[in-house]
Amino acid sequence: MSFSSVLGQDRAIKRLRALITTGRVPPAMIFHGPPGTGKFLAALEFAKALNCSHTIHREKPPAPQQPDPDDLFAASVPASAPPPEPEPRPGTEEEHADRSDSCGKCLSCLQAASGAHPDIRVVDTAMQAALLDEDESSNLKIDTLREMTRWAQQKAMLSPWKVFIVRDAQAMVTAAQNAILKTLEEPPPGTIVILTVSRKTSLLSTILSRSCLIEFSPLPRAALEKVLAAQGAGPEQAAAIAALGAGSLEKAAEASAFLKRVSALRPGDPARAFKFAAGLPRDSHKARDEVKTLLDLVLARARAAWEAAEGQSKARLTVLLRRTLGLRAMAERNVSYLLLLETALLESERAGIKLEDLLRPER
Numbered sequence: 001m002s003f004s005s006v007l008g009q010d011r012a013i014k015r016l017r018a019l020i021t022t023g024r025v026p027p028a029m030i031f032h033g034p035p036g037t038g039k040f041l042a043a044l045e046f047a048k049a050l051n052c053s054h055t056i057h058r059e060k061p062p063a064p065q066q067p068d069p070d071d072l073f074a075a076s077v078p079a080s081a082p083p084p085e086p087e088p089r090p091g092t093e094e095e096h097a098d099r100s101d102s103c104g105k106c107l108s109c110l111q112a113a114s115g116a117h118p119d120i121r122v123v124d125t126a127m128q129a130a131l132l133d134e135d136e137s138s139n140l141k142i143d144t145l146r147e148m149t150r151w152a153q154q155k156a157m158l159s160p161w162k163v164f165i166v167r168d169a170q171a172m173v174t175a176a177q178n179a180i181l182k183t184l185e186e187p188p189p190g191t192i193v194i195l196t197v198s199r200k201t202s203l204l205s206t207i208l209s210r211s212c213l214i215e216f217s218p219l220p221r222a223a224l225e226k227v228l229a230a231q232g233a234g235p236e237q238a239a240a241i242a243a244l245g246a247g248s249l250e251k252a253a254e255a256s257a258f259l260k261r262v263s264a265l266r267p268g269d270p271a272r273a274f275k276f277a278a279g280l281p282r283d284s285h286k287a288r289d290e291v292k293t294l295l296d297l298v299l300a301r302a303r304a305a306w307e308a309a310e311g312q313s314k315a316r317l318t319v320l321l322r323r324t325l326g327l328r329a330m331a332e333r334n335v336s337y338l339l340l341l342e343t344a345l346l347e348s349e350r351a352g353i354k355l356e357d358l359l360r361p362e363r
């Protein structure tokens with residue numbers, strides 16, 4: 001994989017490549033944009049490209065074993081010839097000539113691809129759980145970020161750059177954000193910190209002002225379809241999910257789960273809304289995200305229907321829009337997401353918008 005694996009973000013990738021080519025890489029960077037648009041993948045590819053040595057890594061073939069005359073079993077083991085050195089393929093040199101992207105073949109690239117690069121570290125809530133030996137939390141704590149600043153002081157193990165990627169950096173509590181300020185301001189030589197974040201306003205202004213901002217836009221529908229197809233969706237399914245995905249792979253994954261849940265329900269079942277809502281994830285953060293996505297779908301449908309409606313049904317849709325906006329605001333608070341979703345689905349059905357309508361892609 002290389003930058004070519006990041007789809008639909010040509011502008012951001014062009015900037016990153018230019019930074020690598022000029023060698024003037026800012027020590028603090030913020031990749032910001034909607035969730036599910038390739039920020040983290042781009043950060044990994046950027047780190048990989050920075051540390052790529054552009055020389056093919058070949059394991060030394062094992063020395064051929066000489067049969068031991070005293071070994072009784074030696075005869076039964078066929079003397080295996082070392083694998084022949086692969087011939088360099090034509091065109092290989094050309095691939096390596098691109099210094100603004102990773103080669104995928106050097107030791108550094110191989111380590112990065114396996115997630116075991118000693119100088120590329122991902123800081124996220126999963127890593128935090130392992131570090132602090134506790135359950136995964138939704139926040140990134142001060143202890144975790146302090147640990148990162150300690151690592152930042154250490155020398156790189158084998159690469160020109162030591163890269164820290166703080167994934168979903170909006171999860172950092174304020175104290176944690178304050179803890180990395182100094183590292184962002186006076187980074188040890190060869191250290192780069194990349195924060196990926198869906199809303200840059202969730203970061204302290206002192207962090208924003210010290211960092212180079214790289215913007216990621218919602219994915220074009222074609223790029224989203226391509227990714228979904230690569231994940232195994234059929235062309236029709238990929239198109240339907242991409243239409244609901246609002247430029248985000250994360251939203252597309254949610255839409256795909258919604259479609260599956262709806263298709264499992266019996267048509268005409270009066271308890272459909274309840275049964276559908278019962279499929280909400282247990283994790284309250286995930287449940288809230290899903291409910292927000294569904295409320296957005298209700299709002300989009302209701303607005304479209306409102307435009308075309310007249311008389312009584314227009315009045316009904318006006319009420320629905322007002323009510324749904326109220327529920328959308330409530331979803332930001334700590335409420336029963338299940339109850340909220342049930343209410344929204346029932347009210348939308350009453351106004352003539354069925355569950356299936358919500359998930360029918362707009363043309």
Ligand SMILES: [Zn+2]
Nearest residue numbers: 052103106109
């Ligand atoms: Zn490489």
